[in-house]
Each structure stands twice: as structure tokens, then as C-alpha cells.
Amino acid sequence: MYQPKDTSSYSFVFNRGYCTLYNLFIRNWKIMSESVVNILNLNVRFKDKIVLDHLSWNIVRGQNWVLNGISGSGKTTLAQLIETPKGIDGTITYNFDKNSPLPRQVLYVSNWYHFRNLEGDANFYYQQRYNRKQARDTLTVSGDFQVFGKEKNLDIADADRIIDALGYRELLDSQLIELSSGEHKKLQLIKALWLKPQLLILDQPYAGLDVASRKNLNTLLEELSSIGSQYILITNDSSVPNNVHMYAQIIDGKLVAADTNNHHHEILHELEPLPEFLTEKPVYHADQVVKMIDMNIHYGEKQVLNHINWEVKAGEKWLLQGHNGSGKSTLLSLVCADHPQSYVDGLFLFGKQRGSGESIWDIKEKIGLISPELHWYFDPAATVFTSIASGFYDSIGLFKQLPYSQTVKVREIIAFLNLKDVQHELLNTLPLGKQRLALLARAIIKNPELLILDEPCQGLDNDQTQYFNKFVDKLCANGTTLIYVGHYESALPSCLEKRILLDKGHVVKIETIQ
Amino acid sequence: MANYFNSLPLREQLNQLGVCEFMDIAEFADGVAALKGKKIVIVGAGAQGLNQGLNLRDSGLDISYALRQEAIDNKRDSWKNATDNNFKVGTFEELIPGADVVVNLTPDKQHTAVVTKIMPLMKKNSTLLYSHGFNIVEEGMQIRKDITVIMVAPKCPGSEVRAEYLRGFGVPTLIAVHPENDPEGKGLEQAKAYCVGTGGHRAGVLRSSFVAEVKSDLMGEQTILCGLLQTGSILSFDKMLEKGIDPGYASKLVQYGVEVITEALKHGGVSGMMDRLSNPAKIAAFKISEELKTIMRPLFQKHQDDIMSGEFSSTMMKDWANGDANLLKWRAETGETAFEKTPAGDVKIGEQEYFDNYTLMVAFIRAGVELAFETMVEAGIKAESAYYESLHETPLIANTIARKKLFEMNRVISDTAEYGCYLFDQACKPLLAGFMKTVDTDLVGKNFNEGKSGSVDNAELVHINAILRDHPVEVVGRKLRKAMTAMKSIKTA
């Protein structure tokens, strides 16, 4: 049974008579055992698959939960329904504290945030943030905070504290559209912590945060519950706040709760031998895959890349690191031929000066790419099969009839990754880990010269990350060139041999990894 | 200068109106080869100019921008657009003489002035490219005989041109060669190559003529695309206020309703849109739209007649000469409508609710699409051209209303479209006054099905379905949509 750790209210009680103590105890006990959300017999099916099966969950006021367990078990679905119980089969009863000044609502912060502009228009497109003409359509981050604060009647000073704790200050002047997906998610997190709803649900809050921000997030969450809010974290991470009371998993569509963390690790099958066509060495057009001589990129007044010199030779395995906003994604967009400012002297791709008559498709043909942005803007109508097949054409979705020889390869890779039973499902309905595997398959299907994996494990848990990286090691054994972007803390593939470190648009270190 | 179309004998008028061929992808096998290594200079770096240029450069072509001196000196947006993206920028005098292809992407109103200025600078046997044929057809601009004149007209706003290219696709495009200016016979090859450079060849290309493009483009934008969407939106909103529906709700229903409803057009045409209604609502929408077609047909015909005779363009050009007096007046009036001034309320409206509670708009759209299509075809425009300028573009324009209401729509579309839109709106509102008296909240504002039994007469439903599916706009639409199935779907709020 849950025991309140905070005893201040009891010491206060002792100064009064026994009778008051008793009354107060009863009152407190009632408040404590009263539920803020009570779920009864919730059922969710997705096509033929049962996701939630008569799930019941009593979330008592003041209790903080961690929801963990294997991906695809229904955690995110459940969390979304608690926030917006639309058209549900079952009942969800809310019982917010009417005496509390905190907003009487459940707020869910998703792992994968889709940016909309002021008008609620989500109709942005891949790489749009590099297009100067459209960039000015959106607010700045600080403008966004002001609008939100005014709308919700919040104190700006309070936001400042949270912004600093999560290391967000540097981004205040950025246009919303210039933010990376990880930065957008952090923005949502800050707003949620600022609003302090009575129940806060955070989906994979630690993904994409550095060590300091993680610790600070935990402190903020601990504070939050001391003033009458409470939280549910969806995470398999073990470094959670100190005041988590309960752990739960969804097993076979039902909630299984425990007061200690004993989640089962995902049982991931051993990797089979790779399909034959992926073990062949890629055909290189030049020894030098990327070369940058004194590259500079600016948006208006803001310089995002400063005097970059960098060379990647065929077959090398690079790790690219730097804080959020250090210029990593801009650097990669130059390599992927996505940046409109790449038509300058000093950029050579696959042995050729950029802008010497090649099209971006001539370059993309030699690159396999995964990035949060690509994933984010991927065609919502694409199935697993068509997503993977589109890798042959570097398009975001498949617009062509696939020749037989290519169909065979797609089938082979689908079988290899155990995606056969979901191959005709829409990509974006799968659990995140599976979506990433499918996108990795898309990136490698043509056996490219250069593989670019930009935070490929963002949002994945430890087990999934390990599995993913093992796969990468195996793939790159054939001599593929690799540029891998990974956070300092996250586990990395072991094949990486060189590291380039960016800070505020400068290269601060190039070194060999021991 | 005389109206080019009017200078032609009837035989030739019909001949040029009838140029319309849906091109096979195999015709684009040469890619951008015909323009490779050629100096392409774009005049104007606005919505079309910048985005077409970005795509062309990304396709390996040599692009620079010629801007007017003031734009460079004052570092105007056009200058920033081009320089921030590392394009070479210069004055007309600096860049035009070296150009193999000059692309005129300034506003239509400026074309005569711009072309008059650049023509003497253009080198012998170079090419002049437009994205809209107004200047050539309506103003009768005469181009030096050694210059090749072609058109590549993407049927989408500039931002879509870029977005679709980056995902490896493109937007449907019309291409044409001006028969008076093709001295070396290279026009078509260059237009095709340019179209490949913008990505248009992947989404379906229609071989058209300057005449067919202008006459159908004007008709579409004045009637169904902009005019009727504006009239329908304002009348629907006013009706809801009159009947006591919450203004915030009404504003949101109208602002986002057109987008959600027309999204269905993209996938299944008019019948696909009608299928989103319950059976009783569909029958009601069918009957109302028949009535609307009868009331509005003479107005659609008048617009088409005025476009064909040149009456429309000469009236508009008088307004240009008069400092845009009418355009500015009508623009201000639109800004003052109750719909424009009432912000959308903070209410959730589900996707299906937009259909169930806004049956009236479904009826408006069916009537407008079919009428515009029928009127164009009657006037000698081919079905494929008419499809692009009616049904195909409606969801794209509706998307702009969802963004920032009619203000945004009229900002994004060209001045010519805006002028024609107001002209239609002024005439259409009084025409529909009597009809609107018969409309109640079951058609707009509340769920049509509420309190009604769901039963319908089988024979009647089958009959109506057949009429909807067999309409010529549906027949040609089914064929053309196959080539465009991969168009990005617009996500709605």
C-alpha cells in the first residue's frame, strides 16, 4: 500500500487535539485514496488485434507511476486515451481536486511531436526549415512561450527556471520551424512543466535529453508532486525521480501493477545472417566521399556553421556529435544535398564539386539516410513495404511500379527483420522501434556507398537501441561508409572509428576512437 | 496591343483551344538534357520564381535571378530569397544578355512592362518562358521573331511545387509552345526539360496551348476555385449567425470545413465527396446542388463568355490603369465581412462532423465543380484541361482558406484571380438571396441526420449515385487521378 513520504501535514496535526488529528487523518486518507482517474474495462482493438483488453486502472491522487514494458504493448494508446477519451469502449472517470489551483486536466506529452504552426496547420514538409522563404511564417520560441503563458495565465519567471534547467535558453530566438524534432519535443516538455496540470503523462521523456537535463527533469518532477500535481512516465529508463510510487506494465492488454520496477526485458531474437545482396561491398565512385573546405552557413545574421573543414574517406566509420543546435543537422543536410546554401565552392561530394551540373537525386542515390526529420515528414500513406521500396528511388513514399528484382530484395529484407506480418500495415501505426527498423531497411536497400544515421535510436529504449546498433555493425562490415549521430549517453555501434565534435557551429575536435 | 485570341480566325481559335494531350512519362526520358549547361535567368523571386528556381538548380541546371534595381538596393524580400539561398543575383542589364532562357515570373500585371524592358536585352535565338499565358493571349504581347516562347505552368502554389519536389514527386503541370514563336522548333523539347527540372513530369503533364491555358485558368479561378468558395463561405457563416449558432463554432466550421470536404475530392472526385454523407444527406445535397446549378448556370456562362470575348481582361486592365481602384475596394470589403472578423472558436470539430454539419458546402462544391467543368467544355475547352482548372485545384485553394480565411486565399492567388473572384462574388450573392432564405441549420451548423430517420428510397439512391458517377468530370477525373495518386494528402486540424 502506498505510504505518503511527506509527513509535514502530520506534524502540524500533533499540535492540536487527538480528535482533530483523527479527523484530519480520515480526510487525508480519503484524499489520498481518492482516484484522480479511474479506468474500468477499457477495450481497444486495432483491426483484428486486441491492444487493450478490459483494462482497469485506478490512479490514486498523489501517486506517481512509471509505465514500462515492451514496445507495442499499448502504453502510448492508453496514455492518449486518458488525455482524450474519445469514442472509447469502457469507462474513464475523472475526479480532479476542485480545491487545487492547478489546471484540472490530464496533459500528455508525446514522444513524437508533430509541429503545427499558429493556425494548427501541420502541413509542413521535409527540409522546409532550410527554405528561407517559408521560415519566416512561424513564431520564435520565445514568442510561442509568451502566447502560451498569456493564454494559460502563467508566470513567465517560472518558465525561465524550467528553460534553464532543461538547457533551452539558446533556442529562444529560433523560429519554431528551425527546431529539430528533439527540440520540439523539449519545448512541449517545458510547456507541460510550466502549466502543471493535475495529471501529467510524459511519453519517453528522457529520450534525446543529455545527462544534466535528465537530472534536472527529475528534480522538476519531484517538485511538481510536492505542490499537488502528479505524473505518469512512460519509460524503461531506471534513473527516474525519487518519488515514483508504482510501476506498471501492460501485459496481454491488461495492466499489471507492482511497487517495484521489475519490467521484463524485451526478448529480441538473434540476428540471422544478412541477405546476400547486403554483404557485397558497395561500388564506390570516388575514394573521397565528403570533403568540406572552409564551409560557412548562415541564416540571415545567424551563423550556424563556421569554417568547417572535414573529410570522410570511403569505408570510414564516423561518429558526429554535438549539443542540440551545434549545427549537426545543418552539416548533414549539406552532405545529403538538402541544403539550398550548399551551392558554394568548398563542398565536394563523392569526388565532385557541388553545383557542377549534378542533380540532388544523383547524390541521394549514393546515400542511405535515417533522420528524425525524415521520419517525421514521411508519407503518412506509406506502408512498411512501400516505405522500404521507396529507398530505391530516394523518394518519401513510393510513386513507381517496382521491378521484380527489386521486389525480391524488399521481401528478403522484410523477412530478415521479421516484419513480414506487418508489411502491409501503415508505417506510422507500428511501434516506434519497428518503424525505425523499417526505415533502416529503406536506407540500406540499395546498398549505398554512404550510410547516414542521424540519431537513429531517438525514442528507442535500451534494449531496442542495442539491437539496432548490432544490426548496424553487421551491415557496415561490408565496407559501407558510415556517419552516425548519437548522443553522448546513448549506446553506440562498436564499428565507429573516428569522431567529429561540433560546438556552436565550429569543429572543436576530430579524433580517432580508441 | 490587341487581344491575341481575338485576332485569330475562328478555325484557329478552336484549334488552339483544343490542344490538350496527357503526356506519357516516356516522353520525358531525356530529362533536363535540352537545358543542361544553358544559362537560365529567372526574373522575379516570388512564390513561383524562388521555388521553381530551387527545384531547377537541384536538378543540375544553371540558375540566376534578375531583379529590378530597387529590389536589390532596398534588399527587398525577392533579393533576400535569392541571395540567402546562394543564387547569383543581378540587374536586368547584367544578366539578361547572357541568358539562353529568360523565365518571366513577375506578377501578370507587370508582364508588359517587364517584357518590354528585357526583350531588347535578350540575345538572338534565346527563349522566353512564362508560367501563365495572360500577357501573350489577353494583352497580345508581341515577341521578337527569333525568340522562342514557351510556357510551363505548375498547377499549384509555389510552396507545393517545392514540397512535392523534395519528396521525390512533383505537381501536375501544363506545358505549351506559342505557335507564333517557335522559329527553331526547339520549344517543346525545352518546355519538357524545364518541366522535368521542376519535377512536374512525375505528377502528370498536360500538353496545352497558351490560349487553352489562359481561358480555362481564368474561368476556373473566377468561378469554382475562388469565387464560389468565397460566396459559399460568407453566405454559410451569415446564415449560421442569423440562426443563432455560436459564432466561434460557425467560424471554425466554415474556415476548416472547405478543406476537409474538398480533401475527399482529391481521392474520389465529386462522388467520393458525396459518399462521405449519410444516404439521406446525400440525397438532400444532390437536390440542393441541382437547384444551385440551375440558379448559377447563367452566371457561370457570363463569366466564360466575358473571358472568351476579352471583355473580362479589358475591364480588369482598365482597373489596373485606374490604380486598382475596384480591386482594392473589394479587398477591403472582404476584410470587413463578419466571417473574416470572427475568430475560429476553441472547439473540437471531428472530421466527419465537417460533412454532417456542413451539407450546404458539399452541395456548393458539387454544383460549382460540375458547372465550371460543363461550361468550359461547352466553350471548346477539352475535358482534361477543364478538370485541372476545376476539380483538381479546388482542394489546393481550400487549403489556403483553412490557413487564414479568405484573406489568405486572396493573398496567395494572383491579382488576376483575386479580381475575378470578387467580380463573381459580387454577382453571385444577390443571385442566391432567394435560395438562402430556404436554408436552415440542418444544412449548415447542425447535424443533418439529427432527428431524421435514416431510411431512403433504394431506387432514388441508385439513380442519384449513377448520375454522380457518370458525370464527365468524374470519368476524366478517374483517368487523371491514377497518374496523381501519390499527391500528398493535406492533414487537417
Ligand SMILES: NC(=O)c1ccc[n+]([C@@H]2O[C@H](COP(=O)([O-])OP(=O)(O)OC[C@H]3O[C@@H](n4cnc5c(N)ncnc54)[C@H](OP(=O)(O)O)[C@@H]3O)[C@@H](O)[C@H]2O)c1
Ligand atoms: N501564385 C500561383 O499560385 C501561381 C501558379 C501558377 C503560375 N503562376 C504565375 O507565376 C507568375 C508569378 O507569380 P507569383 O505568384 O510567383 O508572383 P509573386 O509572388 O507576386 O512574385 C513576383 C516577383 O516579381 C518581382 N517583380 C514584381 N514586379 C516586377 C517588375 N516590374 N520588374 C521586375 N520584377 C518584378 C517581385 O519582386 P520585387 O517586387 O521585390 O521586385 C517578386 O519577386 C505569374 O505569371 C503567375 O500567373 C502563379
